[in-house]
Structure formats: C-alpha cells, structure tokens
Amino acid sequence: MAAKKSKQGEKAETLENEVDVRTWTDGTWSAQVIKNEDDVGWAVAMYLTGQDEPALVGPWTMGRDKKNPKPLSQDAFNTLVKTASEVLQRHAQQRRAQLHREVDVQNRDGSWIKVSLDIVPDEDDPHAILQAECAGEKLGMARVMPHFKLSAKSAEKWIGNNYGDPG
Numbered sequence: 684m685a686a687k688k689s690k691q692g693e694k695a696e697t698l699e700n701e702v703d704v705r706t707w708t709d710g711t712w713s714a715q716v717i718k719n720e721d722d723v724g725w726a727v728a729m730y731l732t733g734q735d736e737p738a739l740v741g742p743w744t745m746g747r748d749k750k751n752p753k754p755l756s757q758d759a760f761n762t763l764v765k766t767a768s769e770v771l772q773r774h775a776q777q778r779r780a781q782l783h784r785e786v787d788v789q790n791r792d793g794s795w796i797k798v799s800l801d802i803v804p805d806e807d808d809p810h811a812i813l814q815a816e817c818a819g820e821k822l823g824m825a826r827v828m829p830h831f832k833l834s835a836k837s838a839e840k841w842i843g844n845n846y847g848d849p850g
Contacts, residue, residue, distance in 0.1 A: 704754035712764045716743050716752045725752035729767035739767040784833045788842065796822065798838035802829045813849055815842060825849050 705716040711732055719726045724745060728737040744753040785799040794817050802811045809829045815822040815838070823846025831837075831849065841849040 705752065707755050707760045709760075709764070712767065714755055714760050714763050716755060719743075727755075727763060729763050731767070731771070739763070739770050741766075786833060786835050786838050788835050788838045790817070790842070794818070796838075796842060798833065798841070800827070800831060800833040804829070813841065815846060822846060 707714045713730045713732070715728050715730070717726050717728055719742070725743040726740055727743040729739040730737050745751070746753045782802040782804065783799065785797055787795050787797050790796050796815050796817045798813065798815045800811050800813050803809065811827050811829045811831055813825045813827050813831065813833070815824075823841070825841070825846065825848075827849055837849065841847075844850075
C-alpha cells in the first residue's frame, strides 16, 4: 500500500487502490500505463475485472523527463473509470439498437399496438421474436428469421392475420 503526499508536503490518507504509479485498481476497474506499440510514447488501458480485452485504450501523457509516463493519480484514475464506463454503456446501447426494433400501429378500434422485433444472435440457431402488445397485454408472438423486416406495413399484415404467419 502506498501513501501519497499532498502539495503542502503533509501525508495524505493511504490510497487502497494504488498498486504503483503505472497500475491502479479499485476492484472493478484497472488502469495500466503501457508502452505505445504503434508510436513513441505511452498509452493507458482500462480493464473491467474479468475481461481479457481493455474497454478503453488511449494516449497517456509523457512525464517531465520526456522518456517515462506521467504517474497515474486518483483524479486521472477516476476520470478514466468514468470514460471507460461510458464507452461500455454506449456499446451496450448500440448493440441493443441493432438487436431490437419496434413500431406502433393503430388498431381498427383506435388503440395503439406496439410490435417489437428482438433478434437472438445465436450462432447455432439465429432467429428473432416478433411480439405485439397493447396496454401491457401481450396479443401475439411469433418466431421469425433474424432478417425479418419490421415495418408498419409488415406489422399491420401480421395483426390482420390474427398474429399467425407473419409472412
């Protein structure tokens, strides 16, 4: 365990998450300053515990001697954790957007029916689930091919077939 000194030279509280000046961890995230393989200089890699691949890799500042990297600090680590978390969140949102579609169509009685398509990216059995609901009540469900094109027209056709073959 390492202790940091404040700018006034007083000993600050011991930082539980500091391993050394190039590697920090807090139990969930690890930051590691590494030699930049593609260029002169340094990079920082952020790893989520249990993952082999970094969630984020970015450039890291050179130290005053222009040879070694600037040491990690608590503030820098916190910023890196926030940034890496946001990157993973955006990836999850993008993945969800790729695998989920929905349209709203108006029924003959004037109510709105939400029709959703959820793609199941299974290597052995890729498929999608087509589902219709109105006011929280499930009206119909069908298994379709993952390339099924959900549109207002295809949803209306499926509803018109009493949730039978979506075609």
